Amino acid sequence: MTILVIIIILAIIFDFINGFHDAANSIATVVSTKVLTPFQAVVWAAVFNFVAFFIAKYLIGDFGIANTVSKTVLADFITLPVILSGLVAAIIWNLVTWWFGIPSSSSHTLIGGFSGAAIASGGFQTIDKGVIGLIAAFIVIAPLLGMISGTTIMILILHIAKKAKPRSAEQWFRRLQLVSSALLSVGHGLNDSQKVMGIIGVALIAFGASVDPATLPPWLRLTDMHDIQDWVPLTCFTAIALGTMSGGWKIIKTMGNKITRLTAVEGFCAQASGAVTLFVTEILKVPVSTTHVIIGGIMGVGAVKRLSAVRWGVTINLLWAWILTIPVSAILASLVYMLVELFL
Numbered sequence: 001m002t003i004l005v006i007i008i009i010l011a012i013i014f015d016f017i018n019g020f021h022d023a024a025n026s027i028a029t030v031v032s033t034k035v036l037t038p039f040q041a042v043v044w045a046a047v048f049n050f051v052a053f054f055i056a057k058y059l060i061g062d063f064g065i066a067n068t069v070s071k072t073v074l075a076d077f078i079t080l081p082v083i084l085s086g087l088v089a090a091i092i093w094n095l096v097t098w099w100f101g102i103p104s105s106s107s108h109t110l111i112g113g114f115s116g117a118a119i120a121s122g123g124f125q126t127i128d129k130g131v132i133g134l135i136a137a138f139i140v141i142a143p144l145l146g147m148i149s150g151t152t153i154m155i156l157i158l159h160i161a162k163k164a165k166p167r168s169a170e171q172w173f174r175r176l177q178l179v180s181s182a183l184l185s186v187g188h189g190l191n192d193s194q195k196v197m198g199i200i201g202v203a204l205i206a207f208g209a210s211v212d213p214a215t216l217p218p219w220l221r222l223t224d225m226h227d228i229q230d231w232v233p234l235t236c237f238t239a240i241a242l243g244t245m246s247g248g249w250k251i252i253k254t255m256g257n258k259i260t261r262l263t264a265v266e267g268f269c270a271q272a273s274g275a276v277t278l279f280v281t282e283i284l285k286v287p288v289s290t291t292h293v294i295i296g297g298i299m300g301v302g303a304v305k306r307l308s309a310v311r312w313g314v315t316i317n318l319l320w321a322w323i324l325t326i327p328v329s330a331i332l333a334s335l336v337y338m339l340v341e342l343f344l
Contacts, residue, residue, distance in 0.1 A: 019244040020244065036181075048181075050189065056233070063228065065191060089113035090114075092336075093112075094109055106192060107192060108325045112327065161265075170264050177264055177268045
């Protein structure tokens with residue numbers, strides 16, 4: 001029971017860190033275009049992070065991404081030490097990338113940690129290579145979708161608003177950025193909160209399989225991810241919303257200014273493209289990086305002006321961080337697992 005409680009606490013901490021690590025995804029453009037102050041923006045984003053719970057619960061009626069994450073490691077090899085090691089490694093890597101202002105993927109950090117700890121426990125046979133391959137493929141696919149949708153939306157908006165007065169258009173799109181930012185925050189909440197739900201869910205299932213279910217209180221009983229109790233998603237969505245409110249200012253600087261300079265129109269298009277991509281991946285039940293998606297959108301919007309408007313050197317450095325996240329997290333989790341095994 002002690003290990004389970006520690007895992008749940010660490011999972012909530014990871015979700016909180018995920019919130020302030022990824023706060024920039026939802027609000028970087030709305031801050032850089034001065035539509036909202038940083039404080040107003042994080043509160044705005046946090047509210048819609050939490051609203052995402054009600055959309056998943058009552059409109060979508062499913063937590064499909066949580067189920068996908070839970071299948072990263074084959075059920076027979078999921079143990080509490082594996083889950084614990086994966087979480088510790090994911091938290092460490094998230095804090096390191098946050099400290100250096102690198103907008104890496106919290107999602108891939110968690111998945112890399114979970115799978116790396118499993119591999120350390122029993123080899124490559126412990127992981128579902130199909131699920132991990134799909135998630136890894138979206139390291140490339142997700143930013144491309146964001147870039148394509150960002151370019152498309154930007155071209156459409158320029159065509160629709162070509163006769164509008166510049167000052168009037170700027171004012172309209174400053175208001176519309178609030179809508180696009182809210183939609184992106186909903187997508188962020190839907191996608192990222194469910195990843196930790198998947199981890200807590202498999203921890204409850206693994207613990208329940210090791211004891212007599214009759215001895216467990218009802219809120220700890222779980223045999224199938226589709227029957228997950230409401231306290232799990234409510235806790236996860238709340239943690240990520242609170243994390244978002246704490247901000248992530250170093251990454252906001254990178255996201256809002258270093259890739260390309262954005263106007264209100266461009267900020268709206270970048271956020272709208274990110275929201276569209278996240279909603280599509282939610283339907284597909286594929287956990288993706290909100291970071292990758294919005295960066296792709298920003299690049300797509302910037303490229304419409306001219307290719308040189310995008311600072312490609314910055315994006316290449318970001319790409320390396322994306323590619324390395326899963327393997328580095330996996331290696332770190334393997335080391336943590338070896339230490340955990342010494343004490344458990």
